[in-house]
Amino acid sequence: MEIVLYKLTIVLLFTGYLQGVAAQSLTRNTTGFHDGYYYSFWNDHSSGTASMTLEPKGRYTIQWTNIGNLTAGKGWRTGKEDRKITYKATFNGGSNGFLAVYGWTKDALIEYYVVENYGEWTPPGATELGTVDTDGGTYRIYKTLRINQPSIAGTATFYQYWSVRSTKRSRGTVTFANHVAAWRKYGMYLGHIWDYQIMETEGYKSSGYADVQLRTSATDETDK
Structure with missing residues (x-):
């Protein structure tokens, strides 16, 4: 009997290993690690509902309905300038949502986006500074100022840096270093301390999946 139970335990452990880490659903603001990847989920909870499901490895699903402001995704606890991020997605950003490489730096406090797909949207109040050609597309470059807004350092004033792809896509590779180099040409320098960097889904006053x-x-x- 003990031998049978021992063999059954081994089988269950092995089966669990093959299946990987179990999915995990989120509705409250949180960060952490799941199956080796860092994740972040933030909702201003001003209206509507949102739910994110952490799937095995680097996958997640998310849906939001009549949301105020939502940002969520999977990636890395520490960003890197020379990271190449390859992804594939099914994306419906609704009237005002987007899919982007997203992150923060400190010293200086900067919020940055490389936007791959989006709804009917451009950065609010932004003036186009120029463009950069990379990864088979042209990206428009913007810089915006946020005054007394939520950030990783609490309520603060900070700049946002944007690269917005002209031809939308939902799969490919983002060579992040090319955007950093292009931003520098316009005096847009990231901070010296890297915070998290994720493949993000964001929604603003919209519904999507x-x-x-x-x-x-x-x-x-x-x-491979």
């Missing part, structure tokens, strides 16, 4: 799969591993080795 996304299923996102990072194809770059948690250790930055491309999955």
Whole structure:
């Protein structure tokens, strides 16, 4: 009997290993790690509902309905200038949502976006500074100032840096270093301390859905 139970335990453990980490659903603001990837979920809870499900490895799904402001995704606890981020997604941003490489730096406090797909949207109040050609597309560059708004350092005033792809897509590779170099040409310098960097879904006063799969591993080795 003990031998049978021992063998059953081994089988269950092995089966669990093959299946990977269980999915996890989120509705409250939180950050952490799931199956080797960092994740972040933030909702201003001003209206509507939103739910994010952490799937195995670099995948997550998210849906939001009549949301105020939502940002969520999977990626890395510490950003890198030279990271290449490969992904594929099913994305419906509704009237005002987008899919982007997203993150923060400190010293200086900067919020940045490389927007791959979006609804009927451009950065509010922004003037186009120029463009950068990379990864098979042209991105428009913007800079915006946020005054006394939520940030990773609490309520603060900070700049946002944007690269917005002219031809929308939902799969591909983002060579982040090319955007950093282009921003520098316009005097847009990221901070010296890297905070998190994720493949994000964001919604603002809209409803939508996304299923996102990072194809770059948690250790930055491309999955074969």
